[in-house]
Amino acid sequence: MVTGPVQPSASPPTPVCEPARPRSPALEALSLSWRIFQRTIAAKYRKSFLGYFWMVAPALLITGGVTLASEAGVITPGTARLPVALSVFLGTLLWQVFAEAVEVPHQAFEGARSYLTRVHFSRAAIVLTQLWESLLTTAVRLVAALVLVAIVTGLEVRGAALVTLCFVGAVLLGLGLGALVMPFTQLFADLQQTLKLLLGYGLFLTPAMYQPRGDGWFATIVRANPVSPLIDAARQAAGGEVLAAPMAFGAVLVVAVVTTVLGFLLIRAVAPILIERMLLGGR
Amino acid sequence: MTADVVVAVRGVAKKFARSLKRSFVYGARDIGRLLLRRPVVDALRASEFWAVREVSFELRRGRSIGIIGQNGSGKTTLLRMICGILRPDLGEVAVAGRIAPMLALGAGFKPVLSGRQNVFLNLALLGVSERDARSRYDAIVDFAELHDAIDAPLGTYSSGMQARLGFACAVHTEPSILVVDEVLSVGDAKFRGKCRNKINDLRRGGTSLLLVSHSPVLIETLSDECLYLRGGKMAGFGAAADVLKQYEADSIQQAAAANEARLAALQQRDLAPGQRAAVRSVRLQSGGKDVEHWFCGRPGEVVIALQAAAPTEPISVNVMIFDLVHQAGETVQMLVSSRDHGWLALPGGDCEVRLGLPQVGLRPGSYRLKLSVSRGALHDILDVVDDVRLVVRDGGGSEHCAFFQPRVWSSDRAGVCGRHVPVAADEPDPAGADEG
Numbered sequence: 134m135v136t137g138p139v140q141p142s143a144s145p146p147t148p149v150c151e152p153a154r155p156r157s158p159a160l161e162a163l164s165l166s167w168r169i170f171q172r173t174i175a176a177k178y179r180k181s182f183l184g185y186f187w188m189v190a191p192a193l194l195i196t197g198g199v200t201l202a203s204e205a206g207v208i209t210p211g212t213a214r215l216p217v218a219l220s221v222f223l224g225t226l227l228w229q230v231f232a233e234a235v236e237v238p239h240q241a242f243e244g245a246r247s248y249l250t251r252v253h254f255s256r257a258a259i260v261l262t263q264l265w266e267s268l269l270t271t272a273v274r275l276v277a278a279l280v281l282v283a284i285v286t287g288l289e290v291r292g293a294a295l296v297t298l299c300f301v302g303a304v305l306l307g308l309g310l311g312a313l314v315m316p317f318t319q320l321f322a323d324l325q326q327t328l329k330l331l332l333g334y335g336l337f338l339t340p341a342m343y344q345p346r347g348d349g350w351f352a353t354i355v356r357a358n359p360v361s362p363l364i365d366a367a368r369q370a371a372g373g374e375v376l377a378a379p380m381a382f383g384a385v386l387v388v389a390v391v392t393t394v395l396g397f398l399l400i401r402a403v404a405p406i407l408i409e410r411m412l413l414g415g416r
Numbered sequence: 417m418t419a420d421v422v423v424a425v426r427g428v429a430k431k432f433a434r435s436l437k438r439s440f441v442y443g444a445r446d447i448g449r450l451l452l453r454r455p456v457v458d459a460l461r462a463s464e465f466w467a468v469r470e471v472s473f474e475l476r477r478g479r480s481i482g483i484i485g486q487n488g489s490g491k492t493t494l495l496r497m498i499c500g501i502l503r504p505d506l507g508e509v510a511v512a513g514r515i516a517p518m519l520a521l522g523a524g525f526k527p528v529l530s531g532r533q534n535v536f537l538n539l540a541l542l543g544v545s546e547r548d549a550r551s552r553y554d555a556i557v558d559f560a561e562l563h564d565a566i567d568a569p570l571g572t573y574s575s576g577m578q579a580r581l582g583f584a585c586a587v588h589t590e591p592s593i594l595v596v597d598e599v600l601s602v603g604d605a606k607f608r609g610k611c612r613n614k615i616n617d618l619r620r621g622g623t624s625l626l627l628v629s630h631s632p633v634l635i636e637t638l639s640d641e642c643l644y645l646r647g648g649k650m651a652g653f654g655a656a657a658d659v660l661k662q663y664e665a666d667s668i669q670q671a672a673a674a675n676e677a678r679l680a681a682l683q684q685r686d687l688a689p690g691q692r693a694a695v696r697s698v699r700l701q702s703g704g705k706d707v708e709h710w711f712c713g714r715p716g717e718v719v720i721a722l723q724a725a726a727p728t729e730p731i732s733v734n735v736m737i738f739d740l741v742h743q744a745g746e747t748v749q750m751l752v753s754s755r756d757h758g759w760l761a762l763p764g765g766d767c768e769v770r771l772g773l774p775q776v777g778l779r780p781g782s783y784r785l786k787l788s789v790s791r792g793a794l795h796d797i798l799d800v801v802d803d804v805r806l807v808v809r810d811g812g813g814s815e816h817c818a819f820f821q822p823r824v825w826s827s828d829r830a831g832v833c834g835r836h837v838p839v840a841a842d843e844p845d846p847a848g849a850d851e852g
Contacts, residue, residue, distance in 0.1 A: 165541075168536070168537075168540040168546060169524075172439065172529065172536055172540070173529070245524075247523070247524070248523035248524040248541055249501075250501060251523040252499070252501070252515065252523040252524070252541050253500030253544075254540060254541050273449065316444075316447050317444060320440040321440060321446050332776060402450055402451075403450060405503040406443050406446050407443070408501065409432075409443070409503075410439060410440060410443050412496075412502070413433075413436060413439055
């Protein structure tokens with residue numbers, strides 16, 4: 134019983150609401166993430182005048198540099214039917230999409246630190262929120278890539294579908310790997326710095342700018358890079374060629390889906406351990 | 417859990433590591449154990465301690481429980497486990513219904529978004545559906561009284577305005593359980609009254625309340641039962657008045673034991689070579705008798721025994737009082753003899769200086785006293801004694817006050833008709849509520 138000098142409340146009564154129907158955790162996370170995404174996406178670009186330009190700017194810059202280097206005979210961009218500039222642009226964009234997706238889970242937890250430690254809600258929702266943002270930028274990049282390919286070489290429906298699949302594969306592969314390492318990058322700053330370094334310079338370990346020759350260790354690393362089959366497939370599809378390594382392409386897509394599912398399960402399981410450490414004021 | 421119980425806490429325990437680095441290593445190991453499906457480590461590892469241990473209680477629908485304890489006693493950790501933010505290492509927490517966690521208001525608020533956008537964002541995080549959020553939006557803005565500023569970016573709001581918006585969102589989530597951690601002091605006096613009334617409205621509607629506060633008065637006023645935590649363990653649970661007495665008695669006992677040890681240390685030390693004056697003892701008195709605590713609104717004295725090697729130049733005795741409860745670490749009073757009374761010339765040998773307070777103005781709680789002896793215009797320090805503990809108990813008349821205000825009420829015509837709170841027509845009979 135509350136005692137004390139209670140005055141009549143000035144606020145109107147709260148509307149009575151129907152009891153919420155229980156939903157599955159996955160649906161709950163999807164719904165909540167979409168609502169957070171809707172409210173926060175505008176804020177992200179509110180301080181930017183050039184907005185979407187920054188989504189393709191790095192790829193454009195690298196393409197310009199590599200094209201000049203290629204014309205000077207410094208590097209060998211490969212034998213695809215696509216013009217060098219377009220080939221490099223596609224490869225660089227795909228790596229960028231992959232690299233950003235790897236950082237999505239870590240950034241999602243970092244960005245939500247203030248409310249993860251205050252309110253209980255679906256933890257997968259914050260990663261999904263960041264994923265919607267990542268998919269938006271991927272969509273913008275994909276449209277830019279498809280428009281350029283259509284203008285330069287013409288584009289068939291099959292080619293467009295395959296290029297789209299490559300972009301989706303890059304997002305899922307990045308997201309899955311990022312989700313699997315995120316618990317450890319949250320705990321150890323050194324790991325996060327190492328990952329950033331690898332993602333920053335990893336572009337040079339892909340066929341985005343050049344095709345490695347022979348069977349040396351460098352060529353082996355580039356071919357073993359899980360993003361390489363996606364880059365090769367996207368270029369071949371954009372150039373109207375038959376996929377040279379459909380098995381590798383399919384395998385990467387399967388791995389991408391599996392790692393994404395496993396990554397989300399891992400995040401759900403370990404979130405309380407991470408949030409506990411966030412409260413301690415560490416990373 | 418029976419139908420009437422909304423929160424059931426059973427044998428809950430939570431441990432933390434004191435070392436930050438070890439905490440992250442343990443985190444990685446715990447993740448490994450989780451992946452390998454191995455059981456969690458129940459025992460304490462190096463540098464770990466139990467923040468909460470073996471806590472069990474039940475909160476019933478429409479009832480309220482206050483949680484009290486010293487800083488670091490595990491109150492907030494317990495609330496975080498109840499709110500689902502932390503997972504207990506041992507035991508379980510079962511919750512029936514929606515919790516409005518008011519551990520810190522305005523979760524998820526983004527400064528670049530408008531107040532309107534932030535309301536929807538916050539409600540989404542608090543589990544309110546989009547449709548319900550739209551239907552409650554006007555009530556929230558009305559409650560927060562932010563009609564003119566609601567479309568401005570939140571970054572332009574004052575901290576008080578942000579807290580008002582956060583509080584308004586939290587109380588409009590139709591909660592079954594309100595979890596309040598010292599956030600009733602939001603905004604100005606008028607808004608605080610409004611918050612209090614809203615919480616009362618919710619409680620009349622059957623919402624249960626879990627309240628953490630350092631203020632025994634607030635706990636006694638708002639709680640049916642009280643849980644007292646000491647060192648993470650339940651030191652008491654039951655009727656608020658009884659448990660608060662135990663809490664106060666413990667606080668006084670701890671303060672007295674600490675002061676006794678400090679006094680013994682003071683008496684053993686000698687004047688250092690070249691030291692002109694030193695404090696030899698500090699005693700708390702009331703009405704001329706040694707006491708272990710003071711009562712708010714009644715007389716209190718600090719008796720300081722000084723020793724000087726030889727007659728000194730004019731000195732000042734200074735007493736600083738720090739609040740350990742309401743504004744942790746803040747200086748609430750600084751009493752300086754040279755300013756209040758004049759500079760003192762100590763004769764050689766022992767001497768006693770008394771600071772008398774005709775009515776103790778400090779509100780009930782725990783305080784730290786720091787005494788110093790200084791000289792000259794720049795107050796060069798001759799000796800300092802820190803960490804003398806002081807407990808102030810409620811002597812009546814300090815409820816809801818930041819300090820005790822001596823006062824006299826009178827009226828030209830109205831008479832006094834009683835000292836008990838009359839039950840309003842729209843409130844249930846307290847006796848009936850107790851029976852439920």
